[in-house]
Amino acid sequence: MPELPEVETTVRGLAPVLEGQAIARVTLRRADLRRPMPHDLGQRLTGATVTALGRRAKYGLIDTDRGDTLIFHLGMSGRWRVDPAEILPHDHLVLETRAGRRLALNDPRRFGSLDLVPTAELAEWPAFKALGPEPLGPDFTGAYLATVLDGRSASIKTLLLDQRLVAGLGNIYVCEALYEARIAPTRPGGKIGRAALDRLVVAVREVLEAAIAAGGSTLRDYARPDGELGYFSKQFQVYGREGQPCACGGIVARRVDGGRSTFWCPACQK
Numbered sequence: 001m002p003e004l005p006e007v008e009t010t011v012r013g014l015a016p017v018l019e020g021q022a023i024a025r026v027t028l029r030r031a032d033l034r035r036p037m038p039h040d041l042g043q044r045l046t047g048a049t050v051t052a053l054g055r056r057a058k059y060g061l062i063d064t065d066r067g068d069t070l071i072f073h074l075g076m077s078g079r080w081r082v083d084p085a086e087i088l089p090h091d092h093l094v095l096e097t098r099a100g101r102r103l104a105l106n107d108p109r110r111f112g113s114l115d116l117v118p119t120a121e122l123a124e125w126p127a128f129k130a131l132g133p134e135p136l137g138p139d140f141t142g143a144y145l146a147t148v149l150d151g152r153s154a155s156i157k158t159l160l161l162d163q164r165l166v167a168g169l170g171n172i173y174v175c176e177a178l179y180e181a182r183i184a185p186t187r188p189g190g191k192i193g194r195a196a197l198d199r200l201v202v203a204v205r206e207v208l209e210a211a212i213a214a215g216g217s218t219l220r221d222y223a224r225p226d227g228e229l230g231y232f233s234k235q236f237q238v239y240g241r242e243g244q245p246c247a248c249g250g251i252v253a254r255r256v257d258g259g260r261s262t263f264w265c266p267a268c269q270k
């Protein structure tokens with residue numbers, strides 16, 4: 001499933017193809033993904049020029065000079081294909097630029113979404129309204145965490161996955177960040193001291209930035225025809241490594257709560 005780094009990498013991969021470019025043709029090949037797409041999406045995008053690309057949580061943002069933002073979510077299996085040689089059955093949206101580039105949004109399981117929202121109203125858009133700060137932004141700090149976690153008895157892992165506290169963190173990177181900060185995922189959020197919270201903020205940024213850098217380094221391969229944006233191989237310290245040794249000499253453990261796996265090292269995460 002694409003997490004924040006994959007979405008960020010996708011946005012960075014789309015930018016050179018779309019930024020400053022006019023959209024010559026829009027082909028919608030079905031009416032819905034997880035939910036219906038705007039019926040006038042093609043009409044509003046055709047002829048528009050893309051002014052900027054961005055990301056909020058796990059949503060990619062494509063701004064146009066008509067004051068609209070195309071918001072895409074990759075769901076479980078979504079990916080953009082750059083200059084595909086042929087259009088495939090699960091390419092649901094195809095954008096062609098006046099410069100002759102072609103982008104296809106491919107999503108076999110259709111858990112993704114496409115919305116077109118006035119850029120000026122983005123902050124009030126329902127999925128964005130209650131979101132916490134971006135983990136890579138200036139508002140996500142140890143002081144912020146100390147304030148919002150105060151008195152909270154839920155586990156730090158559960159709290160970091162709460163999009164109202166911090167936006168866009170998913171299971172994989174929360175496991176990795178808690179490992180990097182050497183904090184046990186089961187610890188109550190309100191019981192973690194300020195020094196550990198400062199460490200956690202640094203760890204969250206580091207694991208996300210390392211994943212984005214890893215994705216960025218493979219983008220060269222993805223930029224050729226038939227390339228796909230959105231996925232890359234990753235190397236994790238604890239995620240998916242149950243039973244394997246930790247650098248401290250401990251063994252990586254796994255537990256499942258509500259169908260979601262937690263990986264951690266009980267020897268060095270306290």
Ligand code: ZN
Pocket residue numbers: 246247248249250251265266267268269
């Ligand atoms: Zn360890």
